[in-house]
Amino acid sequence: MRIASYNVNGINGRLANLVGWLQEAAPDIVCLQELKAPDDKFPEAALRAAGYGAVWHGQKSWNGMAILARGAEPVETRRGLPGDPDDTHSPYIEGAVEGLMVGCLYLPNGNPAPGPKFDYKLRWLERLTSYAETLLKSGSPAVLAGDFNVMPTDLLDPKSRVFPG
DNA sequence: ATGGTTGCAAGGCAA
Numbered sequence: 001m002r003i004a005s006y007n008v009n010g011i012n013g014r015l016a017n018l019v020g021w022l023q024e025a026a027p028d029i030v031c032l033q034e035l036k037a038p039d040d041k042f043p044e045a046a047l048r049a050a051g052y053g054a055v056w057h058g059q060k061s062w063n064g065m066a067i068l069a070r071g072a073e074p075v076e077t078r079r080g081l082p083g084d085p086d087d088t089h090s091p092y093i094e095g096a097v098e099g100l101m102v103g104c105l106y107l108p109n110g111n112p113a114p115g116p117k118f119d120y121k122l123r124w125l126e127r128l129t130s131y132a133e134t135l136l137k138s139g140s141p142a143v144l145a146g147d148f149n150v151m152p153t154d155l156l157d158p159k160s161r162v163f164p165g
Numbered sequence: 166a167t168g169g170t171t172g173c174a175a176g177g178c179a180a
Contacts, residue, residue, distance in 0.1 A: 010172045
């Protein structure tokens with residue numbers, strides 16, 4: 001089974017690319033981020049025509065995630081992470097595809113750091129870790145895929161052309 | 166040369 005993750009930066013603006021890639025690469029499961037479309041603008045029909053069932057959580061203007069499954073209908077099992085009832089963003093959607101739990105996440109951009117957005121990101125990571133442990137203990141096969149927005153090192157400085165570290 | 170990109174959506178914002 002092949003599982004892919006794709007930050008589409010606008011699913012409707014990128015639909016031709018997305019469908020073309022689905023036909024060419026034929027991944028079994030795809031986690032999409034940055035749909036930049038509300039629920040009712042999700043191109044369900046076009047994706048179905050391409051052979052994919054989907055669950056999605058749209059959002060106006062930015063963010064938004066979806067899980068696609070080739071020749072299958074994902075069943076949504078969760079929307080948002082547990083641990084903070086006041087969190088209205090919680091960019092996480094989860095679906096079951098033929099016995100596999102698929103968690104699609106779009107980890108919050110923490111910029112600028114330090115700051116409240118960075119604090120939120122760290123708290124969200126803690127909630128993700130905690131929930132991942134729960135998922136592990138459940139015993140069912142599971143995958144967490146998506147845009148983690150995390151780097152192991154500083155970015156390349158394009159002026160210096162030297163990788164830090 | 167105080168600059169450059171993209172998408173959504175209709176001005177500005179987020180990435």
